[in-house]
Amino acid sequence: EAGVTQSPTHLIKTRGQQATLRCSPISGHTSVYWYQQALGLGLQFLLWYDEGEERNRGNFPPRFSGRQFPNYSSELNVNALELEDSALYLCASSRTGGRDGYTFGSGTRLTVV
Amino acid sequence: AQSVTQLGSHVSVSEGALVLLRCNYSSSVPPYLFWYVQYPNQGLQLLLKYTTGATLVKGINGFEAEFKKSETSFHLTKPSAHMSDAAEYFCAVSVPYSSASKIIFGSGTRLSIRP
Numbered sequence: 001e002a003g004v005t006q007s008p009t010h011l012i013k014t015r016g017q018q019a020t021l022r023c024s025p026i027s028g029h030t031s032v033y034w035y036q037q038a039l040g041l042g043l044q045f046l047l048w049y050d051e052g053e054e055r056n057r058g059n060f061p062p063r064f065s066g067r068q069f070p071n072y073s074s075e076l077n078v079n080a081l082e083l084e085d086s087a088l089y090l091c092a093s094s095r096t097g098g099r100d101g102y103t104f105g106s107g108t109r110l111t112v113v
Numbered sequence: 114a115q116s117v118t119q120l121g122s123h124v125s126v127s128e129g130a131l132v133l134l135r136c137n138y139s140s141s142v143p144p145y146l147f148w149y150v151q152y153p154n155q156g157l158q159l160l161l162k163y164t165t166g167a168t169l170v171k172g173i174n175g176f177e178a179e180f181k182k183s184e185t186s187f188h189l190t191k192p193s194a195h196m197s198d199a200a201e202y203f204c205a206v207s208v209p210y211s212s213a214s215k216i217i218f219g220s221g222t223r224l225s226i227r228p
Binding site for chain 1: 145147149154155156157158159162203207215216217218219220221
């Protein structure tokens with residue numbers, strides 16, 4: 001089966017611009033999770049979507065937002081980009097409840113200049 | 114709320130030696146526990162997971178971990194290290210079927226292998 005796919009692989013944006021990152025979960029998975037991995041800060045939970053609804057949100061400002069589409073794919077939007085938003089953004093998917101574990105994509109490397 | 118503590122941000126062992134990466138968790142309810150590995154510039158790959166049942170869990174690449182409820186630990190071991198094991202390892206916890214369900218990661222342990 002196809003794994004979790006993320007696009008684009010790399011993204012370079014200028015401070016103040018908007019970035020859109022995309023994630024397609026494994027077939028049959030209804031939950032999508034977004035994480036930020038910035039240098040020296042570990043993996044920080046951003047957002048959790050399940051069945052099209054936002055279920056939980058990490059400690060990030062409102063300019064980080066997203067949505068989940070009817071086919072369970074997801075989009076992460078970051079508005080008014082700041083230099084410190086430069087990071088690897090990882091998407092994971094699971095069946096509802098996470099019993100089978102969480103499968104991660106390879107990530108999108110966002111660089112803000 | 115659940116949390117994860119990984120002891121040692123960097124562990125270095127000789128090739129062929131035992132690998133032991135330590136993880137302690139905190140959770141008010143029986144958790145799911147995971148170990149993930151991350152190679153440079155890549156995403157996370159699941160090594161093994163504990164959900165219910167047998168407390169000794171075997172994973173890929175010869176790794177295993179034991180869930181010890183009394184010690185709130187889930188340490189990762191491998192009898193004999195290979196050069197290819199050099200990577201960042203993350204322990205993680207989640208609360209199943211919770212309205213706040215998400216996976217919480219430890220800060221990671223970088224494993225180096227000496228020839």
